[in-house]
Amino acid sequence: MIKIVKRDQPSRAIFFFTPVLAIFLTLVAGGLIFFILGFKPFEALKFFFIVPIADKYGFSELLLKATPLCLIAIGLSFCFKSNNWNIGAEGQLTFGAIVSGGVALLFYEQEGFYILPIVILAGAIGGMMYASIPAILKTYFNTNEILVSLMLVYVSKLILDYLVVGPWSNPEGFNFPETRQFSDSAKLPLLFEGLRIHAGIFLALAAVVISWFVFYKTYLGFQMKVSGFSLKTAKYAGYKGKKMIILVFLISGACAGLAGVGEITGPIGQLHREISPDYGFTAIIVAFLGRLHPVGIIFASLVVAITYLGAETAQIFMQIPKYTGQVFQGMILFFLLASDYLLFFKIKFIGSKK
Amino acid sequence: MNTNLKISNVTKIYPGCVANDNVSLEFNSGKIYALLGENGAGKSTLVKILSGVIIPDEGNIYLNENNLKLNSPLDAKKNDIGMVFQHFNLFETLSVFENLIIDSDEERESLREKIDTIMKKYNFSIDLDIPVLNLSAGQKQKVEIIRCLIRSPKVLIMDEPTSVLTEQETSELFLSLKKFSEEGILIIYITHKLKEVMQLCDEVAVMRRGKLVSVSEIKNENIESLANKMVGQNLKTIKKKKAKASSDQLIKITNLNFTSEDPFETNLMDINFSVNRGECLGIAGISGNGQSELFQVLSGEIISEKKSIEFNNNYIGDLSPQERREYLMAFSPEDRLEQAAIPQMKIFENVALNNFKSSNFFNNGLINENKIKEHSKKIISDFNVNTDNIELKSQFLSGGNLQKLIIGRELITSPDLLICFNPTWGLDVGAINYIHETLIKINEQNKSIILISTDTDELLKLSDKISVIHKGKLSKIMNAEEVTSEKLGILMGGAN
Numbered sequence: 001m002i003k004i005v006k007r008d009q010p011s012r013a014i015f016f017f018t019p020v021l022a023i024f025l026t027l028v029a030g031g032l033i034f035f036i037l038g039f040k041p042f043e044a045l046k047f048f049f050i051v052p053i054a055d056k057y058g059f060s061e062l063l064l065k066a067t068p069l070c071l072i073a074i075g076l077s078f079c080f081k082s083n084n085w086n087i088g089a090e091g092q093l094t095f096g097a098i099v100s101g102g103v104a105l106l107f108y109e110q111e112g113f114y115i116l117p118i119v120i121l122a123g124a125i126g127g128m129m130y131a132s133i134p135a136i137l138k139t140y141f142n143t144n145e146i147l148v149s150l151m152l153v154y155v156s157k158l159i160l161d162y163l164v165v166g167p168w169s170n171p172e173g174f175n176f177p178e179t180r181q182f183s184d185s186a187k188l189p190l191l192f193e194g195l196r197i198h199a200g201i202f203l204a205l206a207a208v209v210i211s212w213f214v215f216y217k218t219y220l221g222f223q224m225k226v227s228g229f230s231l232k233t234a235k236y237a238g239y240k241g242k243k244m245i246i247l248v249f250l251i252s253g254a255c256a257g258l259a260g261v262g263e264i265t266g267p268i269g270q271l272h273r274e275i276s277p278d279y280g281f282t283a284i285i286v287a288f289l290g291r292l293h294p295v296g297i298i299f300a301s302l303v304v305a306i307t308y309l310g311a312e313t314a315q316i317f318m319q320i321p322k323y324t325g326q327v328f329q330g331m332i333l334f335f336l337l338a339s340d341y342l343l344f345f346k347i348k349f350i351g352s353k354k
Numbered sequence: 355m356n357t358n359l360k361i362s363n364v365t366k367i368y369p370g371c372v373a374n375d376n377v378s379l380e381f382n383s384g385k386i387y388a389l390l391g392e393n394g395a396g397k398s399t400l401v402k403i404l405s406g407v408i409i410p411d412e413g414n415i416y417l418n419e420n421n422l423k424l425n426s427p428l429d430a431k432k433n434d435i436g437m438v439f440q441h442f443n444l445f446e447t448l449s450v451f452e453n454l455i456i457d458s459d460e461e462r463e464s465l466r467e468k469i470d471t472i473m474k475k476y477n478f479s480i481d482l483d484i485p486v487l488n489l490s491a492g493q494k495q496k497v498e499i500i501r502c503l504i505r506s507p508k509v510l511i512m513d514e515p516t517s518v519l520t521e522q523e524t525s526e527l528f529l530s531l532k533k534f535s536e537e538g539i540l541i542i543y544i545t546h547k548l549k550e551v552m553q554l555c556d557e558v559a560v561m562r563r564g565k566l567v568s569v570s571e572i573k574n575e576n577i578e579s580l581a582n583k584m585v586g587q588n589l590k591t592i593k594k595k596k597a598k599a600s601s602d603q604l605i606k607i608t609n610l611n612f613t614s615e616d617p618f619e620t621n622l623m624d625i626n627f628s629v630n631r632g633e634c635l636g637i638a639g640i641s642g643n644g645q646s647e648l649f650q651v652l653s654g655e656i657i658s659e660k661k662s663i664e665f666n667n668n669y670i671g672d673l674s675p676q677e678r679r680e681y682l683m684a685f686s687p688e689d690r691l692e693q694a695a696i697p698q699m700k701i702f703e704n705v706a707l708n709n710f711k712s713s714n715f716f717n718n719g720l721i722n723e724n725k726i727k728e729h730s731k732k733i734i735s736d737f738n739v740n741t742d743n744i745e746l747k748s749q750f751l752s753g754g755n756l757q758k759l760i761i762g763r764e765l766i767t768s769p770d771l772l773i774c775f776n777p778t779w780g781l782d783v784g785a786i787n788y789i790h791e792t793l794i795k796i797n798e799q800n801k802s803i804i805l806i807s808t809d810t811d812e813l814l815k816l817s818d819k820i821s822v823i824h825k826g827k828l829s830k831i832m833n834a835e836e837v838t839s840e841k842l843g844i845l846m847g848g849a850n
Contacts, residue, residue, distance in 0.1 A: 216721075217720055217721055218719050218720055218721065219716040219719050219720065219721060220719060221721075222703075222706065222716075222721055225699070226696060226699075226707065229696045229698055229699065230692055230693065230696055232689070232692055232693040233692070233693050233694070233695070233696055233707065235655045235675075236653065236655060236675060236685065236687055236693050236694065236707075237675065237676070237707045237708070237709065238654070238674045238675035238676025238677070238679070238709070239676075
């Protein structure tokens with residue numbers, strides 16, 4: 001007989017084991033799906049998870065995809081750890097990209113070392129501005145940040161759409177929905193000749209270190225943590241709980257905005273309709289898979305980044321629809337949530353009593 | 355028509371705790387039975403089993419020799435078992451009559467007649483057509499009782515019915531219960547208040563840690579013997595020494611008002627009082643009469659006019675809790691798990707919530723973990739918190755240990771004034787004793803206490819002066835020796 005018993009104390013080992021278990025279960029289920037679809041499961045999984053990163057170029061692409069995921073997830077971890085459910089990082093990314101793209105277009109055909117920092121800063125500010133909307137509405141008008149931040153995603157995408165089709169569209173662009181190419185001074189430098197990996201990765205790594213330090217070592221981080229668990233306690237301890245909420249949204253918005261900057265000033269080099277393959281949403285999975293811990297998030301962003309690459313390779317080589325990438329992302333989150341059950345409950349096998 | 359209710363070998367196991375361990379009990383109509391035990395002794399689980407809310411793992415319930423299968427509260431109702439829970443199950447915005455007709459299958463007219471007869475018979479006077487939210491707690495309870503009586507039950511179970519009632523309402527309730535019992539309804543009365551058992555009941559069953567400890571007749575027991583059975587050890591009774599008369603004023607509240615935007619909060623009106631050094635001012639009242647708002651105003655969670663609070667010759671009405679702590683005030687709020695501490699955080703992190711500048715928990719914005727841990731260890735040993743692991747999440751502390759930790763955290767900075775709100779609510783007798791001893795000790799060290807509490811006995815035991823809060827207004831301040839619980843009861847009910 002199997003009996004499910006509640007754990008007295010969530011196990012620390014299981015806490016770090018469940019993400020691994022979730023990834024394993026995702027592979028098993030993925031293989032099963034490939035099998036049902038008529039592909040050889042092992043071969044398909046190989047094309048999905050190994051082939052794409054087998055060479056230098058592939059590895060650079062992996063880091064390229066992991067960079068925005070990691071950046072956004074770091075920002076989101078501030079929100080999620082303090083129980084603020086910002087799920088609009090995609091919108092903050094888009095708006096950050098719009099603002100920084102606008103600034104980059106202002107410097108069109110100009111050169112100067114000062115341009116890139118201004119463009120980057122503009123992106124962070126754009127993301128913060130956009131994240132402040134759900135934050136302020138939540139703190140002063142008691143609205144639900146999940147709804148507001150989610151809906152604002154679509155607003156930002158429509159704003160971007162309007163801009164690239166209308167006022168900001170490239171005058172020499174034959175009416176394609178895109179802006180001019182940014183000048184080289186407004187682009188993030190590439191790290192290696194012939195590879196697309198760019199300096200944005202340093203932004204992500206800096207975010208990792210800073211977030212770890214702030215959250216675990218500073219009074220500010222402690223106050224954020226307390227405010228997240230209970231606003232009542234924060235008030236009692238004398239912290240400014242509402243300011244904390246706004247602050248975590250701003251941090252998260254800045255990170256998403258920076259991720260947007262990284263995309264448009266890195267591999268894309270201009271604004272167009274599709275600047276992000278839903279990095280902002282996928283980063284939610286990354287944040288949780290990484291257990292909201294900075295180091296965990298680095299690993300999680302790499303794992304999830306593979307699903308983007310794998311989907312493309314699998315489509316090219318095996319004609320598997322690229323949307324399987326999203327299926328894999330969904331499965332990771334699903335299995336992670338399911339195996340989190342083991343955090344609080346353990347399964348006991350008991351010989352049947354007779 | 356005799357009713358016989360038998361509980362036979364009932365066991366209910368929850369993860370990590372045996373709530374009922376092979377409990378067998380027998381009840382006969384004509385008597386009032388007390389089921390006595392501390393919080394967590396298993397009495398609530400047992401009555402929930404009787405009322406079909408919980409299904410036992412093992413054991414049977416027999417009513418007049420019939421084996422009952424109680425799989426839902428509806429089954430209990432069908433089998434003539436009525437239950438009045440500690441927390442009322444009434445729709446506040448519906449009228450009394452609407453509340454009563456919801457779970458009745460009778461026609462409106464006949465139901466109304468029936469209710470009228472019941473009310474006449476037991477001398478209840480409640481307007482059936484006003485919304486429930488306009489009723490007092492005592493009246494709401496009567497509505498719940500009427501709801502049971504409509505079905506003419508054989509068994510009526512009352513779960514801690516007096517926790518929200520005034521002294522007067524309590525004696526009215528006891529009269530009704532005695533009347534029901536005379537009419538052949540079997541009454542099971544669940545409580546942890548010993549005085550009530552002595553007043554009301556004929557037989558008493560004591561539970562401790564899920565087990566039935568004893569069944570005896572009231573006439574063979576007294577308060578001390580029951581208390582010892584309930585706790586399982588001999589309790590020393592603590593008495594407060596009479597305070598030395600001190601005229602050194604520590605805190606003075608002048609014309610303090612608070613108007614809330616939230617309709618569920620109580621406005622405070624023209625609060626005036628002062629506390630001298632070494633004194634304990636008790637503030638009594640039925641919960642929801644402005645205690646929580648008063649606590650928040652005193653702690654600085656709600657800011658008021660600067661001059662309305664004078665502490666140690668400083669005006670501090672507009673200061674935040676953190677700033678007030680620097681003036682040597684300390685606060686222990688009512689809600690241990692949602693306000694005073696964060697269960698998901700470790701013990702030492704919870705200690706850091708009382709951030710007193712000179713304790714150096716945070717230097718230049720950085721956490722000084724060693725300092726906090728050192729401090730936490732001291733609290734744990736000084737205040738008898740039953741653990742040696744400060745890395746433990748505080749959710750794994752029992753209520754009593756958590757409260758000791760909180761009081762310890764507040765007191766280790768040796769404040770001049772401790773403001774506490776229901777400090778022993780829901781604790782077991784051992785922990786209550788410890789907290790009471792600690793509070794008395796503070797007074798002996800010439801420090802002051804403002805004790806806001808809904809427990810009259812506690813107030814009478816610890817206070818030097820007592821005032822009663824009713825609908826956001828304080829009564830005049832009385833010397834504790836001149837006050838009786840009856841008098842407090844009258845004031846708590848709003849009369850003068």
